[in-house]
Amino acid sequence: MFKKLLLAASALVSINAFAQPPQAALCAGCHGQNGISAIPMYPNLAGQKKQYLEDQLKKFKSGERPNAIMKGMVASLSDADMKALAEYYANMK
Incomplete structure (x- = not known):
């Protein structure tokens, strides 16, 4: 019984860990609903390394990586x- 409860709880944690963050809807406009962009000038996000994606978002926000569009998109994002x-995009195929 305990093993079944533990398995069910871990499944719920796994599902919630990769749930779509609300901000992903903004990203989908350019980077695609599934993280694969239909527009060649916008990079695919699906399957990229988590740390790389996080670092790039932080660089856009700080201005270290200048891009007017992305700076505006990440301006209100917290760490x-x-x-x-x-994490969401890194876990996509």
Whole structure:
């Protein structure tokens, strides 16, 4: 019984760990609903390394990586938001 409960709880944690962050809807406009962009000039996010994605978001926000569009997109994101987005896209195929 305990093993079944533990298995069910871990499944729920796994599902929630990779749930779509609310901010992903903004990303989908350019980077695609599934993280694969239909527009060649916008990079695919699906399957990228988590740390890379998080670092890039932070660089856009700080201005270290200049891009007017992305700076505006990440301006209101917290560190936790950026981490969640990076994890979400990194876990896509």
